[in-house]
Amino acid sequence: MIRAVVIPLTLALAACAANPPAAQRPYVDPIALFPMEHYDQNVDHWIDPTNARYDTPFLSPAEQHAHWDAYLARYFGTRERDPSPWNPAFINRRLYGNGGADIVDLQLRRVGSYDNAGKSVRSIGYGQNYRPHTAQWLDDIERNMNLQQFGQAPGYRPDARAIATNALLVRELPTMDPSFYLHRLAGEGYPFDNLQISSVRPGTPLYVLGRSVDGAWDYVQTPEVQGWVQSNGVARVDDAFIAAWSQRPSDAWGVVISASAPVRDEQGVFRFDATAGTLLPLTQGAATPSQRAVLVPARDVDGHAVLRKAQLPATALAPAPIAATPRNLAVLMKSLIGRPYGWGNMNFYNDCSSELQSIFSAFGVWLPRHSSSQMAAGEMTDLSSDTPAQRLDYLIENGRPMRTLVYIGGHVMLYLGNTTRDGHTVPLVYQDIWGMRPADNSRRAVIGGSVIFPLLLRVPEDPSLESLAATRIFQVSVLGMPSGAAPPPDEENPAS
Numbered sequence: 001m002i003r004a005v006v007i008p009l010t011l012a013l014a015a016c017a018a019n020p021p022a023a024q025r026p027y028v029d030p031i032a033l034f035p036m037e038h039y040d041q042n043v044d045h046w047i048d049p050t051n052a053r054y055d056t057p058f059l060s061p062a063e064q065h066a067h068w069d070a071y072l073a074r075y076f077g078t079r080e081r082d083p084s085p086w087n088p089a090f091i092n093r094r095l096y097g098n099g100g101a102d103i104v105d106l107q108l109r110r111v112g113s114y115d116n117a118g119k120s121v122r123s124i125g126y127g128q129n130y131r132p133h134t135a136q137w138l139d140d141i142e143r144n145m146n147l148q149q150f151g152q153a154p155g156y157r158p159d160a161r162a163i164a165t166n167a168l169l170v171r172e173l174p175t176m177d178p179s180f181y182l183h184r185l186a187g188e189g190y191p192f193d194n195l196q197i198s199s200v201r202p203g204t205p206l207y208v209l210g211r212s213v214d215g216a217w218d219y220v221q222t223p224e225v226q227g228w229v230q231s232n233g234v235a236r237v238d239d240a241f242i243a244a245w246s247q248r249p250s251d252a253w254g255v256v257i258s259a260s261a262p263v264r265d266e267q268g269v270f271r272f273d274a275t276a277g278t279l280l281p282l283t284q285g286a287a288t289p290s291q292r293a294v295l296v297p298a299r300d301v302d303g304h305a306v307l308r309k310a311q312l313p314a315t316a317l318a319p320a321p322i323a324a325t326p327r328n329l330a331v332l333m334k335s336l337i338g339r340p341y342g343w344g345n346m347n348f349y350n351d352c353s354s355e356l357q358s359i360f361s362a363f364g365v366w367l368p369r370h371s372s373s374q375m376a377a378g379e380m381t382d383l384s385s386d387t388p389a390q391r392l393d394y395l396i397e398n399g400r401p402m403r404t405l406v407y408i409g410g411h412v413m414l415y416l417g418n419t420t421r422d423g424h425t426v427p428l429v430y431q432d433i434w435g436m437r438p439a440d441n442s443r444r445a446v447i448g449g450s451v452i453f454p455l456l457l458r459v460p461e462d463p464s465l466e467s468l469a470a471t472r473i474f475q476v477s478v479l480g481m482p483s484g485a486a487p488p489p490d491e492e493n494p495a496s
Contacts, residue, residue, distance in 0.1 A: 027184075028443070029443075030186035032445055032446065033446055034435060039451065039452070040452070041451060044330065046417075046428060046452055049330070053326065056325060057325050058324055058329075062481075063481050067321075068365075071321075071361075076247075084205060086161050086207070086246075095209065095221060096154050096155050099154035100152075103150040106226070107219075108147070114173065114195075115135075122182060130183065133179060141173050141174065145173070145212060145219075146210065150219075161206075161236065161238075162305070163235055163241075164206060164233055165299045167200070167273055167275065169229065169230075169348075170345075171196065171228045172227060174212045174228040178190075178193040179193060187444055191341065191343050198369055201279070202271070202278060202296070203279060204223065205246075206222055206234060211231065220234065225369055234299070234303075235299035236304050241306075251319065253281060254319055254320055255277065255279055256278040256362075257276060257316065259275065260275050261316035266310065271298060271308065274317075276362065277358040280312075280317070281295040290314050290315075292314055292318075292319075293309060295309060296308050321362065322363060323363075324363040324402075332358075336450050338449055341433065341448045351434075352411050352413070353368075353370055353412055354369070355431070355432035356412060356414055359414070371407060371411055374477065377483075378405065378477035378480060379480060381394075381475065383476065384473050388457055392426065392457065396427055399478075400415075402415075403478060404477070405479070406475070407477070408469075408475075411468075413431035413433075415429055421454050429452070429455055431450065431453060433448075433453075435448065438466060453468075456469070
């Protein structure tokens with residue numbers, strides 16, 4: 001009887017082998033690596049230390065002073081239109097103009113965008129296990145959000161002021177679960193977690209609009225965005241703390257100029273890693289020529305902010321703002337160049353707009369979080385109707401090195417100046433970029449980090465790739481004196 005079963009099974013398997021399924025189109029991986037070894041990444045080769053203008057500012061003292069005043073106002077200002085999370089007038093106007101209804105509407109839109117019901121395969125959100133998010137997953141998150149709370153306190157509350165006591169990831173929903181689109185689509189899947197908005201540096205003022213049911217998340221307004229952060233990195237502040245932290249001369253601040261600096265207080269307790277652009281108050285302490293004393297925020301057992309002292313190496317923290325010179329730009333670039341790309345600050349790495357934020361924060365220049373919004377930071381010229389060659393010619397002739405931002409639709413770069421390649425003058429840019437793509441958007445040649453790169457009409461390693469000068473949008477913005485009233489903080493995901 002056993003033999004009678006085995007023989008038909010063997011014949012069936014042989015039949016399968018003899019009649020294979022029709023040939024299918026072979027799968028082509030949409031991800032490949034771009035050969036960056038062809039491009040010199042030595043910062044000193046491009047920002048020459050022997051150049052006579054190495055210490056000549058590319059922003060005038062007056063321009064930099066005006067930007068610094070606007071930067072401090074965005075974080076700590078109390079005038080009517082200062083967009084600080086600690087400013088009652090701003091909070092009431094920005095967040096509670098409709099009694100909290102705008103907050104609820106934004107939350108509902110965000111929840112709805114992750115509902116997979118009725119969506120095409122290209123629009124479905126997937127978890128880290130490659131499986132679509134379930135309705136139960138989203139329902140659990142929505143219940144934890146307690147949306148009705150946002151309409152129950154429709155006005156400014158002094159006890160909602162807070163400060164970040166750690167580096168915090170800002171999320172659209174209160175979960176660390178990622179949400180990716182289909183990874184087989186070029187430019188989707190890891191690292192493009194759609195739930196990731198941005199990050200918050202330690203010491204950043206916050207306003208807490210609500211808390212999750214489980215207490216693990218706070219919904220906050222930062223000086224830039226609105227979203228959910230883990231509550232164990234948030235401490236409430238009062239008038240006394242705010243006075244001790246922020247009511248100081250404008251030259252009494254330090255700024256982190258290294259990619260990341262570990263911070264331990266005077267008792268040796270590790271507090272946080274401070275990324276480039278982190279702003280901390282300078283204070284009196286047992287500093288040495290190689291060390292600088294700063295205040296750092298800590299969270300006590302009751303969730304309130306307390307002050308601690310710490311020391312950072314002078315190589316990691318400088319008096320803010322640092323002079324906007326080629327020398328100092330080179331210092332920042334040497335610290336940041338080659339680091340991995342981080343969409344929305346995923347894993348506290350930078351994407352294109354946050355890379356420029358980190359650099360210009362050290363100069364006391366606040367840039368918006370979104371790449372498109374950064375065009376409003378300076379005098380913008382739209383070259384989208386020009387040919388790629390005309391765009392590059394304009395940048396070569398009119399770009400102001402180290403203060404000109406270039407936006408190409410979803411991506412922003414910093415113009416460094418001009419160089420020669422194959423006998424032709426071409427613009428040189430610094431950028432944090434995921435990769436390049438062909439016109440049909442079918443694949444990515446991944447760069448995956450911050451690099452120095454020439455803008456070319458044709459990519460010699462792969463002519464099918466679209467030139468960064470040939471995108472649908474091409475705008476340049478030259479930083480000068482800051483514009484009048486600062487725009488309101490952004491609310492959506494970074495377009496980087």
